[in-house]
Amino acid sequence: MRISFGWLSEFIKPGLSVEKIAHLLTMSGLEVEALETTPNNDVIMEVNVTPNRADCLSILGVVRELSVLTGAQVTLPPARIKTEAETAGPQIKVEIRNPELCRRYSGRVVRNLSIGPSPEWMARRLEDYGIRSINNIVDITNYVLIELGHPLHAFDLNTLKGGRIVVDTADNIYRQIKTLDGVERKLAGNALIIADAEGPVALAGIMGGASTEVEESTTDIFLEAAWFEPVNIRKTAKAFGLSSESSYRFERGADIEIIPYALDRASFLIQELAGGSPGEPVDVYPGKRAVPRCIEVSAARISRLIGTDISREDATGILERLGFAPVWSDSVITSFPPSYRLDVEAEADIVEEVARIYGYDRIPTALPASRLSVPEAMAKMNFVRAARQSVRRSGYSEAINFSFMNPLALDMLSLPPEDARRSAVSLINPLKQEESLLRTTLLPALIENLRHNLQRDLKDIMLTESARVFIKRKKGEQPEERLMLSGISMRNSTYSFWRNGKDEFYAAKGAVEALFDGLRIQDRSFSPSQEPFLHPGKSAEVFISGRRCGFVGVLSPAVREKAEIKGKEEITVFELDLDIIFENLPRASVYRPVPKFPAVERDIALVVDDAVSAAEVIRRIKDYPSKLIESAAVFDLYKGDGIPSGKKSMAFNIRYRAQDRTLTEDEVEQVHEGLIKDLLVHTGGNLR
């Protein structure tokens, strides 16, 4: 809300600079965001009026607030008019058919006025508010709106048919109206309508109709001041996509008791600026004056919530200046907030009013004296932190992307129709089509991040993200949310002198294994992956405790092409479901005695078909029926000279140990010979 300092000074003279006033308002809840000097040499305070303070959407409202803060007197602008009933002619008959939606409807006929330009002072003032001066009558309704905060509307009396006003909802009676902005609007449902004897003349509280618009030729008007129910105005304004200064105020709650004064004030200005003879006002107020709400609160409660003793004098003074007419009985204050403070409804509102006028700055700070409570384990948070840290330690930097996804991303990944990741939640009102789904995988965003960096000629891009993905359940229901941890890596310039020449796949798998090692997850396995976006020969499904928890692998050339990523270096990706991993974390370790007797190690080098995996061989070794085999591990892989093509040499280290004695060479040799024979038969390989 823009508040003119010049205008405000007509109401109140606190004897303070505009800066000081701005500070006072800011520190009591009306934040002054900026001060602006206008071409007409006024200063405008840009006041941020929160939605609860509809009473401050006017010069008068801010003046009242300033009076509370400084104690300075408010002088209301003049509104005394000379009524000349005889010359006013027949009155308008008002009928409110829907008193819940229109609790009060007042108006006044003014005849024989002369439409013309507004005087300069008024035109300038409106100009400072960004309102174009139209003619004196329209300008006056705008002027009073800003000054007092109550919307008014002027109808051309001669186009108002049948001398009557009907206030009713559109329902099936009213079909259509052409509003002042020239738009034909279809009417239906609960939209509140102002009609004359023949049909709609205004969308109540939102915008007038074109048929009764005040024009150069207008001589007589009907001036309307009414109160419309906020929620209905809001719904109607929203339905029509129409928002006006008028609807903005009605939907936040206008002051029903200011209506007679607002009508008089506007009539006064009309007499001053356009002449004419105002008639007696009509005032239809079916529910009658609302009994002021009364709110009780104990003084102790105020002090207890604020945390400092507010004296009886302080509290009384504040509530009196606010116009709440406080009445004490014992230690309970009863307040009667004025009609314009619709936001003050209950005890907490009174506490807030006292605290805010008392001054938040004056409230001392005191740390809570709270009892110790049983600490929560926070296992999940620590787990997530550890997982993210492990991936960072493997070289990945953390990215954060929006949770949105482009529908085309699912095609880029070549996901089949039945893939769960196709079940994405879509937004009704996305900012753009590329952000119209919620992510079901973090991969597309990471691929996009990679591309962003490559386009800037950056190298060695390793990014990780951990965030939730959203899998649709039923339409309109909350989706399943799962926390994923993903990574993408494209290394171009890893120091050649450290590079071991192995496939990039192993670097990515290493990051996953390092994560599992850090979490002490032993029960894990990798098997060939069918993910359509991965290189079929360089990708793996990841299992822990027999449950699939994700994938790791080289991005398929087809996806690279679709994503328009150049370069020959392999791109690796992984995605793990942290929720599954968390559910399958091993329990705390139990100590097992360290072996008392030495182990004996033996190595085997096998030449086998390329298709034979190291995991298969190790499984076979572990399954071999001998209690002496303690462990087995692969330690070398060789292809090339001396090895037939289509075959490879793998070397395994086997460790033998007995729990109760030192093994003899003969014992070991016997088991080892048997094992070799078994492996050769099973793998169809040869010893190297």
Next chain:
Amino acid sequence: MGGQRKSSSLRESFLNELSPASSVPEIEELRVRYLGKKGLLTAELKNLGGLPPEQRREAGAALNETKEFIEQALARRKQELKELELRRKLASESIDITLPGSHVRPGHMHPVTQTLEEITDVFVSMGFSVEEGPEVELDYYNFEALNIPKEHPAREMQDTFYVSSDVVLRTHTSPVQVRVMQRKSPPLKFIAPGKVYRCDADISHTPMFHQIEGLMVGEDITFSNLKAVLEALLHRIFSPDVPVRFRPSYFPFTEPSAEVDIGCIFCKGTGCRTCKGSGWIEILGAGMVNPHVFEMVGYDPKQYSGFAFGMGIERITMLKYSIDDIRLFFENDIRFLGQF
């Protein structure tokens, strides 16, 4: 006298031969030549038997002394040569120690995560627990249970992404308050960090950002407590002497409500572009829990009071690191990420 003379001439000739010896085998050769079975000194010792007794003792002592001298000289020289050889060998194995090490270079933590964890840790150290809630939230939890009914003007404060008429992307982390209060009874104190969404995008707004929500409920929780806890946090996050001010504001789910400002860290309060000349920067919103919210979750507002607060992590991070465009956080440019 003959023994003495013999000894000193042996010593002399030995030293002459020792000085050019430059390898362990040469030293060994010398040892044999002098001290071996047929060595020069061994021969002299054998000759002692032919001398008269009084000369024999004198000459024997002299020869033994020389023998010891030669043994020690040989040992010393041998040690020197060994060390020399080792040095030579090690020198030949030199590598370029200025080449970088072969460790995996760790990646960087996103600055938003850093701030998030830092703030979380401050609260955890004050005994707050950490809670979570869904990002795709029911309208009920995001609005209605927080005293924001449908058609309430406060809904305009937050532009909402809709999934259906009853399901939204949460616009704040506040629904976690309601979910936790429904599940647990007071007293309680927790924070809820997470992502939130607003249908809004420009230089200072992104459609997704991070918030930390906090709630403390007990029998005597006051506005004074709220001030103290948040002041402690801001002093930890920024600096112990940063000015903090509370001014009245409005949130439907708190009452009284406050907006919390810190003294502008760029101009130290004199006024600059970041603080729009005011010397203050808005940093978070807070307030005493509105009794309506307590009623919605079945807490007795007469018995319990509490405070709640919420803060935007990106905003705090931008201030901490002087970042001027919020969109940088989500571009994931490695030149940006690598600075943190």
